[in-house]
Amino acid sequence: MATVEFSSLVKKYGPLEVVHSIDLAIRDGEFVVLVGPSGCGKSTCLRMLAGLEEISGGKILIDGQIVNEIEPRDRNIAMVFQDYALYPHMSVYENMAFSLQYRGFNKKEIKTRVAAAATTLGLTDLLDRRPKQLSGGQRQRVAMGRAIVRDPQVFLFDEPLSNLDAKLRGSMRIEIKKLHRRLGVTTVYVTHDQVEAMTLADRVVVMNNGRIEQVGTPEQVYHHPETLFVASFIGSPTMNLVPAEHDGTLLRLNDGSVLIRQPENKAAQPGAKMFGVRPEDVTVAEGPPPEGHSEVEVVVDVIEALGADTLVFATVAGSPFAARVPPATRLQPGASARLRFPNDKTHLFDADTGKALA
Amino acid sequence: MDTPSRHADDRKTAVVAQRMKKPFLSRKTRHLAFVWMLLLPALLVYFAYRAVPLAWNVVLSFSFWAPGKPIRFAGLYQYQELAFYDGIFWEVLKNTAIFMLVIPISIMLALALALLVDQKITGRNIYRTIIFLPYPMMVVAVGIVWRWLYNDNVGLINYALRSMGLISRPIAFLESYDFALAAVIAAAVWQILGFFMIIILTGLQNIPPHLYEAARIDGARAHHRFWRITLPLLRPSLFLCVILGVIASFTSFDLIYTMTNGGPGHATDLLITYIYKAAFTLSRFDYAAAMTVVMFVLFLALALLTNRLAGGDAGKVDISD
Numbered sequence: 279m280a281t282v283e284f285s286s287l288v289k290k291y292g293p294l295e296v297v298h299s300i301d302l303a304i305r306d307g308e309f310v311v312l313v314g315p316s317g318c319g320k321s322t323c324l325r326m327l328a329g330l331e332e333i334s335g336g337k338i339l340i341d342g343q344i345v346n347e348i349e350p351r352d353r354n355i356a357m358v359f360q361d362y363a364l365y366p367h368m369s370v371y372e373n374m375a376f377s378l379q380y381r382g383f384n385k386k387e388i389k390t391r392v393a394a395a396a397t398t399l400g401l402t403d404l405l406d407r408r409p410k411q412l413s414g415g416q417r418q419r420v421a422m423g424r425a426i427v428r429d430p431q432v433f434l435f436d437e438p439l440s441n442l443d444a445k446l447r448g449s450m451r452i453e454i455k456k457l458h459r460r461l462g463v464t465t466v467y468v469t470h471d472q473v474e475a476m477t478l479a480d481r482v483v484v485m486n487n488g489r490i491e492q493v494g495t496p497e498q499v500y501h502h503p504e505t506l507f508v509a510s511f512i513g514s515p516t517m518n519l520v521p522a523e524h525d526g527t528l529l530r531l532n533d534g535s536v537l538i539r540q541p542e543n544k545a546a547q548p549g550a551k552m553f554g555v556r557p558e559d560v561t562v563a564e565g566p567p568p569e570g571h572s573e574v575e576v577v578v579d580v581i582e583a584l585g586a587d588t589l590v591f592a593t594v595a596g597s598p599f600a601a602r603v604p605p606a607t608r609l610q611p612g613a614s615a616r617l618r619f620p621n622d623k624t625h626l627f628d629a630d631t632g633k634a635l636a
Numbered sequence: 637m638d639t640p641s642r643h644a645d646d647r648k649t650a651v652v653a654q655r656m657k658k659p660f661l662s663r664k665t666r667h668l669a670f671v672w673m674l675l676l677p678a679l680l681v682y683f684a685y686r687a688v689p690l691a692w693n694v695v696l697s698f699s700f701w702a703p704g705k706p707i708r709f710a711g712l713y714q715y716q717e718l719a720f721y722d723g724i725f726w727e728v729l730k731n732t733a734i735f736m737l738v739i740p741i742s743i744m745l746a747l748a749l750a751l752l753v754d755q756k757i758t759g760r761n762i763y764r765t766i767i768f769l770p771y772p773m774m775v776v777a778v779g780i781v782w783r784w785l786y787n788d789n790v791g792l793i794n795y796a797l798r799s800m801g802l803i804s805r806p807i808a809f810l811e812s813y814d815f816a817l818a819a820v821i822a823a824a825v826w827q828i829l830g831f832f833m834i835i836i837l838t839g840l841q842n843i844p845p846h847l848y849e850a851a852r853i854d855g856a857r858a859h860h861r862f863w864r865i866t867l868p869l870l871r872p873s874l875f876l877c878v879i880l881g882v883i884a885s886f887t888s889f890d891l892i893y894t895m896t897n898g899g900p901g902h903a904t905d906l907l908i909t910y911i912y913k914a915a916f917t918l919s920r921f922d923y924a925a926a927m928t929v930v931m932f933v934l935f936l937a938l939a940l941l942t943n944r945l946a947g948g949d950a951g952k953v954d955i956s957d
């Protein structure tokens with residue numbers, strides 16, 4: 279078990295800088311998920327931590343020790359790859375035993391350890407098979423087995439579930455979580471799937487364009503996004519974001535209608551803003567608005583009944599605006615409607631910098 | 637579900653089925669006919685130029701026959717001659733076996749070169765091209781070039797050895813009983829090396845890079861990775877080279893013919909060149925046929941053995957699954 283620290287970490291491919299001076303401190307035993315859109319540098323960071331990519335600038339520390347110049351094999355880490363990277367010419371047993379053979383274990387110890395890992399992951403009956411004789415989910419398990427036999431200090435996962443179907447992904451997610459509970463090993467997990475990020479992480483690191491946008495618990499990044507990017511990336515359907523203008527006391531939409539009367543101290547500075555509210559905080563207005571609530575007049579475009587609830591996609595002042603409402607809604611596509619939300623669930627961002635305004 | 641609409645559906649299906657005419661041949665028969673139609677030209681050529689001559693060759697090997705003479709049954713006469721009375725046959729068989737050193741030598745060199753040009757070095761495509769270049773060259777041209785290189789008066793090799801002070805008098809490599817076979821082997825290696833390198837390079841590039849990364853993290857050092865990942869996963873490519881090498885050893889007629897014509901004496905004669913001489917110099921087609929049968933059997937045995945050793949997957953490219 280160990281802490282992991284990135285300090286002003288930079289990665290360049292030739293003249294192209296893809297990771298721009300990242301700082302991150304991961305606690306002992308913590309499950310941290312790096313999440314962000316494709317190409318934002320998640321894998322690159324993970325691979326630098328693994329020792330597979332040269333570090334162009336800054337430092338990486340594992341357990342307080344700088345590992346920049348340390349070979350992957352000496353970092354005491356284990357990694358699960360997206361395509362599993364199982365050795366195709368070896369049996370499941372040999373795949374799992376491979377790393378132990380280079381770490382001074384004798385035959386008997388190797389056998390016990392592989393057997394224990396196989397039991398944990400339900401692989402006992404598959405030990406003699408070759409990878410190509412396994413299903414995707416089983417391969418995934420072997421890849422994890424290969425990682426856990428060694429008792430590494432840190433687990434690294436690079437999109438380990440993205441080759442599985444949705445159902446299997448759900449169950450493997452739970453298994454990974456259980457495994458982490460049980461072993462308590464510091465884990466860095468890369469994904470572009472925000473559901474994985476939210477469900478697995480102790481802390482989520484939201485990345486964009488080679489920078490960290492926000493680090494926080496799943497609750498923090500969901501309820502208190504610090505940037506426009508985080509607000510739009512986390513949550514499904516995504517947060518409603520509507521351009522608005524602040525004149526000092528009132529927040530107005532582009533069409534001039536008043537959005538919020540008492541902008542509760544937020545954004546004392548007048549200027550262009552982005553107003554945000556999550557679809558799940560929006561309800562259909564009935565009667566006069568209660569204290570501390572605001573309303574918008576929208577035109578309903580599409581209604582999607584999901585069963586448990588219904589998504590209403592509408593337009594307000596030229597911007598899309600969605601609401602997650604109970605299934606029995608009387609709203610009709612094409613008709614206009616009044617939607618309501620509590621003021622304390624709204625977010626306000628500076629339109630230029632994208633930073634949240636407290 | 638006994639609704640009116642269901643009945644309507646049934647009726648519609650029946651009408652459609654009636655309208656479709658039953659074809660003359662069943663689907664499977666038509667499919668087979670199509671397959672045979674496509675195969676036929678190739679099969680005709682195969683029988684006319686391969687199977688029939690091969691069969692004729694076998695018949696001939698049990699006969700006495702010369703052009704213009706009637707054919708007579710000879711039993712095992714030709715085989716007895718080559719086994720018990722023809723010392724040269726055994727010499728050329730030994731030469732052929734020695735000539736097969738081309739296979740391990742060129743595979744090892746090709747593997748080393750492939751590993752080198754697989755690195756991210758500048759100009760690696762140029763190296764690859766240069767190494768591959770001899771292969772598509774006409775073998776006769778290669779033979780002539782090498783004959784000049786080995787020449788004792790004007791040859792580059794003698795010149796180099798003498799300027800380095802390694803020898804005092806020029807060596808006539810191709811006229812020497814000691815050096816001729818080795819010299820021919822060197823030329824054959826040079827010729828086939830590039831082809832083997834390309835085969836091995838393809839094999840190398842089919843190994844997913846993630847395997848090496850996983851192995852590095854697992855603790856395997858460079859030489860462990862070579863022995864435990866690269867080599868086992870190259871097995872199909874390497875065995876493909878072996879089989880092609882075996883074929884080349886039995887068929888390197890043109891190289892020998894242009895470089896030494898089997899000489900001095902029979903020092904560089906291979907089975908194939910000796911067969912040629914028996915047939916076309918001595919006009920002993922019956923005896924040549926017997927030796928050809930022996931060569932065919934030997935070749936088949938070696939090819940089968942190689943493929944067995946390869947686990948039946950020599951040349952298999954896809955190793956991932």
Ligand SMILES: Nc1ncnc2c1ncn2[C@@H]1O[C@H](COP(=O)(O)OP(=O)(O)OP(=O)(O)O)[C@@H](O)[C@H]1O
Binds near residue numbers: 296318320323470
């Ligand atoms: N070998 C390389 N040479 C040049 N640029 C590279 C190289 N590898 C990655 N990049 C670039 O670095 C950036 C970050 O890549 P990275 O693989 O870390 O993204 P990612 O966040 O893991 O994305 P994904 O979700 O698609 O896996 C990308 O813009 C990519 O094009």
Ligand SMILES: [Mg+2]
Binds near residue numbers: 320321322436
């Ligand atoms: Mg990636």
